[in-house]
Amino acid sequence: MTHRQIMEALSGLLLGMFVAILSSTIVSNALPQIITDLGGGQSAYTWVVTASLLAMTATTPLWGKLADLFSKKLLVQIALVIYVAGSVVAGLSQSTGMLIACRVVQGVGVGGLTALSQVILAAMIAPRERGRYSGYLGAVFAVATVGGPLLGGVITDTEWLGWRWCFYVGVPFAIIALLVLQKTLKLPVVKREVKVDWAGAFFISAAVSLLLVWVTFAGDKYDWMSWQTAAMVGGSVLLGAVFVLVESRAAEPIIPLRLFRNRTITLASLASLFVGVAMFAGTVFFSQYFQLARNESPTMSGVLTIPMIAGLFVSSTVSGQVITKTGRWKAWLVSGGALAAGGLGLLGTIRYDTEYWHIALFMAVLGLGIGMMMQNLVLCTQNQVDPSDLGAASSTVAFFRSLGGAIGVSALGAIMAHRVTSYVKEGITALGPDAAKAMQQSGAGGGIPDMDTLPGPIRTVFESAYGHGVGDVFLYSAPFALLAFVVTLFIKEVALKSSTVTGDKK
Structure with missing residues (x-):
């Protein structure tokens, strides 16, 4: 394929990838309003996020294997249709149960789009050239991952739209992606007998x-x-x-166990697991920090995360361009691991009254680190597998990244809830018995409080508790990024190949 043909087909893939990742992050700033309107509790709050991640994680290996057996173009279009169906019904939800079920359907589609984007990219482009195009994919991933909460905040704060449009907004993009892929993606299909x-x-x-x-x-x-x-x-x-x-x-195994005889695949999968924890911790908990510890609006809490978007965007794009020119990728992986661990360690020091420019700098460091690692872990894996295992190998790395993210969000969310409760108790006790009475009267004892209704000193206690609690979450995430850094040290660098495989041959 010529550069123009690749860019035409890639535009559809990038759109599909954009809506896939957007659907995972756009609800974070809208969730308090969504759960209040649908009459849900704290467990529903957690499950609206986790259900999508769970479905995406569980189905990613299946999509990857299907890509080795069936038409990749047809599969990515099916994934888009599943995503659209889940999104439309999610926007019509009348209860938290219905919404969670729709998020599962969305997650199945997102799992397909995430896995198949990497597989189709690998089928079109030689490893040596793939760095540049993977950089575009990484940049879109970055913008959708961190820009999702910003867009969700704006939609939620706009009276004539409301939170339901957080689910509708991706539908037009998905339909356009479907049409673009139909016209531009031309991968020859070799028919063969398959066993799923x-x-x-x-x-x-x-x-x-x-x-x-x-x-x-x-x-x-x-x-x-x-x-x-x-x-x-x-x-x-x-x-x-x-x-x-x-x-x-x-x-025809979903994840061929023979892949793990290859040290690079084993180590890249392990590093992806740890990177997933760091990546999703950064995106999910920033919105809570800015809204609850610093009393920002949903829109502003998204705006304030722009330094992380910028870091991710720059490092994804630049590393991809340089890797294409040199064929060398290990230095980027190692540097990314060090920056991600350093960024999370620095973010572990934040409190509710930390100066914003400090937080912005720490976010940028984290963004730079994740951007250098995320796509390049897939790239180094694809460079060392047999063409017939390209889909399974790519989706295996994506699977471990999603698994790390899903476990990280759930575990770190539980830890934060426990830490915040502990800090609030300490703060109220320090204020004296009158403060405890005032807190009971304000109804702030359970769930997430409305900061604007709290008396001054009690509000400061809650803001301090959330600021410290989110800081603890980042501190607990840092060792995982450090482990990813250590793992990448042992990955042997193999210069990127200059040939590729087209079609769906086995």
Whole structure:
């Protein structure tokens, strides 16, 4: 394909990728309003985010494997249709249960778009040239990931739109992407007999789902150390073991276990798991920090995260261009790991009254680090696999990144809730018995308080608690980014190839 043909087809992929990631992040600043309007509680708040991540994580390997068996173009179009259907019905939701179910459907479509974008890119472009185009994909990922909360805030704050448009806004983009791909994406299809490993798909979905259910409710519905924890973790491990057994015997496994004989794939998957924790922690908890610790509007809380968008955008684009010219990628991975760990460590020091320019600098460092790692982990994996395993290998790395994000959001959210409660109790106790009475009268004892209704000193206690609590979350995320950095040190650099494979050949 010529550069022009690649860019035409890539425009449809980038649009699809944009709406996929946008749907995962756009609700973060709108969630308080959504849950209030639908009459939901704290568990519903968590599940609106987790349900989409869970479905995306569980289905990513399946989409990747299907890409090795069927037409990639048809699959990405099916994923877009599933996304549109889930989004339209989500916007019509009348209860939190209905919304969570629709988020699962959205997540299935998003899993397909995330996995297939990487696979189609690899099918069109040689590894040596892929860095430049992966940079475009990374830049779109960056803007949608961190720009989603900003757009969600603006939509929620606009009276004549309202939160339902957070789900509708991606639909026109998805339809345009569908039409563009139909016209521009031309990958020859080789028909062959296929066998889909449905048993493997079921067991990996069940194992991941049970693990995420445990992480979501541990520390809230039951203690971290309890019989429920033992049952769920044990059940997840058992299901995982059954999955491995099924994969070892399947004719067309979802995740070919032989891939992990390749050290690069194993290490890249592990690094992606840790990067996922760091990446999603950065996007989900910033909105809570700015709205609850600094009393900013949903729109402004999105605007204030622009330094992170800028860091991600610049590092994704620049690293892609330089990798294309040199064929070397390891230095970017290692540097990205160091910057991500440093950025999260610095963000761990923030409090409710930290000067904004400090926070902006810390966010930019984190953004630069994640941008250098995210796409390049997929790139180094694709460079070392057989063409027939391209889809499975790409989606395996994406799977581990999503898994890290899903577990990270659930676990860190539970930790933050516990820390905030602890800090509020300490602050109220320090103010004296009159403050405790005033807090009870204001109804701020349970759930997320309306800061504007709280008396001055109590409001400061809550703002301080949320500021410190979010800082703790970033501090707990930093070791995961550090682990990703350590893992990348052991990945052996292999110069990018200058040839590619087209079509859907096995």
